Amino acid sequence: MTGKRSITLSAILVSGLIFGSGALVAGEAVEGTAKADKLESCVEPTDVMRRRHFEFIKHQRDLTVRQGIRGSKHSLAGCVDCHARHDAQGKPVPVDAEGQFCAACHDYVAVHIDCFSCHSTVPGGK
Amino acid sequence: MSRTNDSGRRDFLKKAAAATTVTVAPGVVLHSLTAQAEPRTTPVTDKVRWGMLIDTSKCAEGCTDCVEACDRENGIDLVNKPEGADDALWERQRPHWIRQVKLKDNMTGRITVLPMMCQHCEFPPCVDVCPTGASFKRADGIVMVDRHICIGCRYCMMACPYKARSFIHADVAEKLTHAPRGKGCVEACNLCVHRLDNGQTTTACQEACKQQAIVFGDLNDPESPVSKALKQYPSVQIRDDLKLNTGVRYTNI
Numbered sequence: 001m002t003g004k005r006s007i008t009l010s011a012i013l014v015s016g017l018i019f020g021s022g023a024l025v026a027g028e029a030v031e032g033t034a035k036a037d038k039l040e041s042c043v044e045p046t047d048v049m050r051r052r053h054f055e056f057i058k059h060q061r062d063l064t065v066r067q068g069i070r071g072s073k074h075s076l077a078g079c080v081d082c083h084a085r086h087d088a089q090g091k092p093v094p095v096d097a098e099g100q101f102c103a104a105c106h107d108y109v110a111v112h113i114d115c116f117s118c119h120s121t122v123p124g125g126k
Numbered sequence: 127m128s129r130t131n132d133s134g135r136r137d138f139l140k141k142a143a144a145a146t147t148v149t150v151a152p153g154v155v156l157h158s159l160t161a162q163a164e165p166r167t168t169p170v171t172d173k174v175r176w177g178m179l180i181d182t183s184k185c186a187e188g189c190t191d192c193v194e195a196c197d198r199e200n201g202i203d204l205v206n207k208p209e210g211a212d213d214a215l216w217e218r219q220r221p222h223w224i225r226q227v228k229l230k231d232n233m234t235g236r237i238t239v240l241p242m243m244c245q246h247c248e249f250p251p252c253v254d255v256c257p258t259g260a261s262f263k264r265a266d267g268i269v270m271v272d273r274h275i276c277i278g279c280r281y282c283m284m285a286c287p288y289k290a291r292s293f294i295h296a297d298v299a300e301k302l303t304h305a306p307r308g309k310g311c312v313e314a315c316n317l318c319v320h321r322l323d324n325g326q327t328t329t330a331c332q333e334a335c336k337q338q339a340i341v342f343g344d345l346n347d348p349e350s351p352v353s354k355a356l357k358q359y360p361s362v363q364i365r366d367d368l369k370l371n372t373g374v375r376y377t378n379i
Contacts, residue, residue, distance in 0.1 A: 117309065
């Protein structure tokens, strides 16, 4: 379980360290409100996801765009749907907002991900 | 990978079996099948070729139903004018998947209005000129842009005889999950590919047209409404001199 939980935890810790405690800005996000917060593990075991998630979604994007295969377990839409947290009003917080699931680690290691210049950052649309 | 494929095939067979039992029952039409359809798990094939027939005599001047439906469906209405951009420039450059084209016969004065979008050519010039392979034709005949590898050179826009493609000039704040969009890529009508891949068999424009001017379907299936209509009525390809074998055809121009 613990994989998932610890990834989230370390992400929070890390961003806490970097930005100071008050700075979990997208801060309105309430912990435990993402679907993923309630699950044991991601679509693959946590250690596999940590190491290879980018390979999965890169492979999937070609299958989806070129061959029309949708709804597979390695889809980026699936990542966003499951990992986006919500604020107190129930509004989804973008996964690439500061301190949120995608941004937390990528900011820390200064890896610029380009997914979200085109893809939606919240579940179901806008 | 091969394992994933196998399970995909199994799922497909299961569904195919289920579908057959449904069709065996009397009085069941295609629509009830599509309603329960699920996202596809197998690659598209060239057994299907998507296309449409547009009856321009049913197109009223000033009607924008199909264009608006397309804008909503594909998130084009979420693209805002970049700050400080010139109004006239924006009007010329804003993305359009369907353009309304007005033709006037100068001899007779007869006016024809028609929706013009990507014609989904069998031999697409945009694919010929693309230097990266981003512009491509799917097995089922849909001409698309793979924005992951589009470098925004706009050769395809120059090559397209139908002026069907648009370029996204600035960052887009809001986008739909099924219609990704970002600065620096070219895009065009994809026949609502997300709908087709999720088992639906209609496009937004077709659904929105109250006059039912648009018939959409599988050109390879002689029993599909679009094939029947094409067989029954005289139709034309626009710029048929280019011999592109377009998937979108018109009647009563």
